[in-house]
Amino acid sequence: MRGMWRRLIDKYGYPKVSITILLIILISVASCQKGQSVPSLLVDSLIRIGMNGILVLAMVPSIVSGTGLNFGLSLGILTGLLAGCMSIEFNLRGGTAFFAAVLISIPLSAVVGYLYGWLLNRVKGDEMTVGTYLGFSLVSLMSIFWLILPFKSPEMVWAIKGRGLRTTISLTDRYAKVLDNFLSFKFFGNKIPTGTLLFFCFFCFLMWLFLRTKTGVAMTAAGDNPRFAEASGINVNKQRMIGTVICTILGGIGILVYAQSFGFLQLYQAPLMMPFAAIAAILIGGASAKNAKISHVISGVILFQALLTISLPVFNKMIPEGANLSEIVRIIVSNGVILYALTKVGGDECNG
Amino acid sequence: MESVNVIELKNIEKEYFGNKVLKGINLSVKAGEIHALVGENGAGKSTLMNIIFGMPVIFSTGGIKGEVIFNGNKVEIKSPNEAMKLGIGMVHQEFMLLPGFTITENIKLNRERTKENIFSLVFGDSLKTLDIDLMRKESKAALNTLGMNVDDWLPIAGLPVGYMQFVEIAREIDKENVKLLVLDEPTAVLTESEAEKLLAAMKLLAAKGIAILFITHRLDEVLAVADNITVMRDGEVVSCMKREEASVESIAEKMVGRKIERVVHETKELNADSEVLISIKDLKVDMPGEIVKSVNLDINKGEILGLGGLAGHGKIGIANGIAGLYSAEGEVYINDKKLELNNPKKTIENKIAFLSEDRRGVGLLLDTSIEMNIVMTSMQIQNKFLKPVLGMKYFKVKDSKKIKKHAINMIKDLDIRCTGPTQFTKRLSGGNQQKVCLARVLTLEPDILFVSEPTRGIDIGAKKLVLDMLVKLNRELGMTIIMTSSELAELRSICDRIAIVYEGQIQGIFNPMASDLNFGLAMAGKYNESEEGM
Numbered sequence: 001m002r003g004m005w006r007r008l009i010d011k012y013g014y015p016k017v018s019i020t021i022l023l024i025i026l027i028s029v030a031s032c033q034k035g036q037s038v039p040s041l042l043v044d045s046l047i048r049i050g051m052n053g054i055l056v057l058a059m060v061p062s063i064v065s066g067t068g069l070n071f072g073l074s075l076g077i078l079t080g081l082l083a084g085c086m087s088i089e090f091n092l093r094g095g096t097a098f099f100a101a102v103l104i105s106i107p108l109s110a111v112v113g114y115l116y117g118w119l120l121n122r123v124k125g126d127e128m129t130v131g132t133y134l135g136f137s138l139v140s141l142m143s144i145f146w147l148i149l150p151f152k153s154p155e156m157v158w159a160i161k162g163r164g165l166r167t168t169i170s171l172t173d174r175y176a177k178v179l180d181n182f183l184s185f186k187f188f189g190n191k192i193p194t195g196t197l198l199f200f201c202f203f204c205f206l207m208w209l210f211l212r213t214k215t216g217v218a219m220t221a222a223g224d225n226p227r228f229a230e231a232s233g234i235n236v237n238k239q240r241m242i243g244t245v246i247c248t249i250l251g252g253i254g255i256l257v258y259a260q261s262f263g264f265l266q267l268y269q270a271p272l273m274m275p276f277a278a279i280a281a282i283l284i285g286g287a288s289a290k291n292a293k294i295s296h297v298i299s300g301v302i303l304f305q306a307l308l309t310i311s312l313p314v315f316n317k318m319i320p321e322g323a324n325l326s327e328i329v330r331i332i333v334s335n336g337v338i339l340y341a342l343t344k345v346g347g348d349e350c351n352g
Numbered sequence: 353m354e355s356v357n358v359i360e361l362k363n364i365e366k367e368y369f370g371n372k373v374l375k376g377i378n379l380s381v382k383a384g385e386i387h388a389l390v391g392e393n394g395a396g397k398s399t400l401m402n403i404i405f406g407m408p409v410i411f412s413t414g415g416i417k418g419e420v421i422f423n424g425n426k427v428e429i430k431s432p433n434e435a436m437k438l439g440i441g442m443v444h445q446e447f448m449l450l451p452g453f454t455i456t457e458n459i460k461l462n463r464e465r466t467k468e469n470i471f472s473l474v475f476g477d478s479l480k481t482l483d484i485d486l487m488r489k490e491s492k493a494a495l496n497t498l499g500m501n502v503d504d505w506l507p508i509a510g511l512p513v514g515y516m517q518f519v520e521i522a523r524e525i526d527k528e529n530v531k532l533l534v535l536d537e538p539t540a541v542l543t544e545s546e547a548e549k550l551l552a553a554m555k556l557l558a559a560k561g562i563a564i565l566f567i568t569h570r571l572d573e574v575l576a577v578a579d580n581i582t583v584m585r586d587g588e589v590v591s592c593m594k595r596e597e598a599s600v601e602s603i604a605e606k607m608v609g610r611k612i613e614r615v616v617h618e619t620k621e622l623n624a625d626s627e628v629l630i631s632i633k634d635l636k637v638d639m640p641g642e643i644v645k646s647v648n649l650d651i652n653k654g655e656i657l658g659l660g661g662l663a664g665h666g667k668i669g670i671a672n673g674i675a676g677l678y679s680a681e682g683e684v685y686i687n688d689k690k691l692e693l694n695n696p697k698k699t700i701e702n703k704i705a706f707l708s709e710d711r712r713g714v715g716l717l718l719d720t721s722i723e724m725n726i727v728m729t730s731m732q733i734q735n736k737f738l739k740p741v742l743g744m745k746y747f748k749v750k751d752s753k754k755i756k757k758h759a760i761n762m763i764k765d766l767d768i769r770c771t772g773p774t775q776f777t778k779r780l781s782g783g784n785q786q787k788v789c790l791a792r793v794l795t796l797e798p799d800i801l802f803v804s805e806p807t808r809g810i811d812i813g814a815k816k817l818v819l820d821m822l823v824k825l826n827r828e829l830g831m832t833i834i835m836t837s838s839e840l841a842e843l844r845s846i847c848d849r850i851a852i853v854y855e856g857q858i859q860g861i862f863n864p865m866a867s868d869l870n871f872g873l874a875m876a877g878k879y880n881e882s883e884e885g886m
Contacts, residue, residue: 209749214738227677227710231676233733
């Protein structure tokens with residue numbers, strides 16, 4: 001028994017094993033609770049996994065290129081949101097609207113990512129701190145811009161003044177659920193978001209392929225040992241730049257996937273803490289600030305989002321004191337998991 | 353000499369994750385004895401030292417079996433602090449000094465001499481004033497014991513490495529109760545004269561009754577100072593001999609467990625009309641600690657040229673400058689074509705490969721597999737080991753099959769001891785890491801190979817293999833090799849010509865058979881005729 005435990009820990013690490021056990025406990029508790037539908041909990045988890053997948057995947061290029069966990073992912077999220085608004089402003093609908101938003105977001109994110117990369121190349125060693133605060137400041141700065149940008153579409157602007165974007169913009173008539181509904185089917189009466197999951201898998205595949213190209217390999221080398229990379233004729237700053245740009249682009253696409261599934265664009269302060277959730281997910285998956293793989297992304301996003309989705313209704317049933325507590329529990333659980341994950345930034349080093 | 357065992361290890365066993373690294377070690381050191389511990393890298397010497405000094409890594413991985421008896425009492429040393437209380441001093445391979453503190457402050461760190469003042473009378477001992485005068489006096493005494501004349505109020509930062517080593521030892525002997533001093537490769541970073549000084553100091557300390565246990569790779573030193581010699585191999589003691597019975601050959605033989613022959617071979621016939629391949633004109637390299645001031649040198653096609661000299665005189669800077677790792681000025685011509693300096697990519701494209709002296713810092717991707725380490729440079733510069741995806745010519749990904757095949761060949765050819773091509777290089781021992789570096793460089797199929805300190809910190813078996821490999825590359829493939837090394841004997845064993853660098857300039861170029869005197873003079877900057885012995 002102890003030997004098996006040891007082997008499990010050695011193979012998967014503490015975070016994965018302990019969170020999986022917690023999940024199993026939660027699900028068994030849920031199945032005992034009255035009025036709790038385990039299948040719908042599982043499908044809800046799937047939806048959230050699809051929503052967040054690409055945001056978590058965005059961490060990979062940033063980690064392998066050596067800039068560490070990208071706490072400045074909010075930059076990509078902001079450009080994604082901007083592109084999402086533009087697609088509505090152009091009065092597009094359905095799949096066209098979504099893919100137009102994605103296409104618009106890519107050049108925007110690339111430019112922002114380039115500037116961000118330029119900054120990161122000047123603050124080597126402090127990327128994570130600088131990234132966090134750059135993200136915070138730009139979210140605040142954009143809060144002003146959301147008010148003054150010349151958007152006209154009545155669906156988006158404040159009804160009274162006719163100017164300034166609303167805090168949440170409904171996508172129901174635009175591109176809500178376009179991916180979720182693609183090829184979706186019923187599972188115990190709940191719709192599986194097949195399209196979103198396929199979209200996520202497709203991007204994982206692209207990333208996997210990219211990491212095997214010459215540039216991808218050079219990027220990994222630059223991240224592992226910059227001096228080795230220089231000696232091998234690799235331009236380290238360029239690789240870090242490419243990593244940051246790809247990361248920002250994925251952040252933009254990721255938030256659009258998130259928004260179509262959620263059904264709303266959330267502006268103003270909403271992007272503030274989003275990078276933390278993505279970072280927590282990839283860390284729980286087993287990545288560290290220096291090493292990340294696609295498998296870390298997939299297992300991390302599954303564990304993190306499933307935990308968040310399942311724990312809430314289960315706790316709510318246990319504490320029947322009204323809705324106030326559930327919000328508190330949500331904050332405790334999500335921040336608790338983030339805190340736990342952040343203690344794993346250094347990775348699980350064993351003594352070599 | 354008393355015959356009391358200061359420390360006695362009985363049947364020590366140690367496992368790391370099911371991997372037995374020590375298999376029943378017995379060892380005892382008497383007061384006033386200098387006991388040398390030799391063995392290849394990975395023989396378990398460092399683990400043994402860690403056990404004696406109670407390093408946390410030992411206990412976090414499950415502790416040890418067996419008994420440690422110190423001064424006649426059975427002890428369990430669970431932390432370095434306990435070891436120090438018992439009177440064990442340790443000098444580590446890596447310096448453990450605070451660069452911003454003075455020599456005295458480092459020696460006296462956490463053992464400061466103090467005197468009372470008003471606050472300390474009220475609030476307790478931690479507020480006592482430092483007694484700087486007494487501290488300096490005692491530090492000076494400790495330094496003098498080692499025969500070192502240096503201002504004890506200088507900061508550590510900026511001192512030559514040799515001095516730092518002495519400061520470390522001074523710190524240990526300054527401890528009043530020190531009974532056993534453990535030195536882990538103390539001479540590895542020292543020049544020959546510094547090493548001699550250190551050995552003399554060790555004898556002095558032993559005469560005072562301190563037991564000394566020291567690890568080294570330099571067998572001459574062992575024979576010079578040790579009273580007893582323990583040879584370890586693969587976690588076992590294979591031999592324990594007295595100095596009188598030992599010789600370099602017998603120790604080396606026991607260490608590797610097979611007979612080794614010296615790398616001797618005939619020097620190549622040098623034709624007067626041999627073609628100049630590399631022509632270096634007024635090269636300046638700004639490498640900290642190894643500044644090259646002005647080097648003029650012609651290197652012939654197909655020769656092995658040695659670059660020797662004392663540490664800090666710039667011999668290492670030459671190769672680093674040409675490889676583009678440190679900013680360089682001047683002119684370098686390859687086959688009469690000017691080489692663009694400060695551009696590592698151009699250098700590699702010109703079929704020049706460089707094996708760095710800083711293996712872990714520059715030579716390896718530590719968190720990457722052996723196979724990717726081997727092919728990385730070749731893939732980036734020469735576009736090898738790539739294959740198109742779905743027939744798309746411009747979209748290529750790494751060719752895992754080819755990489756694996758190549759890596760397995762290299763592992764076999766160079767005898768890299770590993771669990772397989774996907775093992776991370778940080779888990780390999782120094783010698784095997786060096787072989788991975790060599791494999792990477794060979795994958796580039798260079799015409800010109802710069803190697804810096806190829807045998808530093810690796811065991812005799814691997815050393816011989818590396819040197820043989822260099823000779824083979826030169827003789828069979830016609831590769832021109834420029835080898836930089838601090839070990840003159842090594843240069844003399846394989847080079848065709850040896851250039852000695854002194855204060856950033858070439859002092860002279862010698863035939864490897866030239867007399868010791870010539871080499872000695874050149875290293876000291878006293879050799880005036882250039883190009884003698886050509």
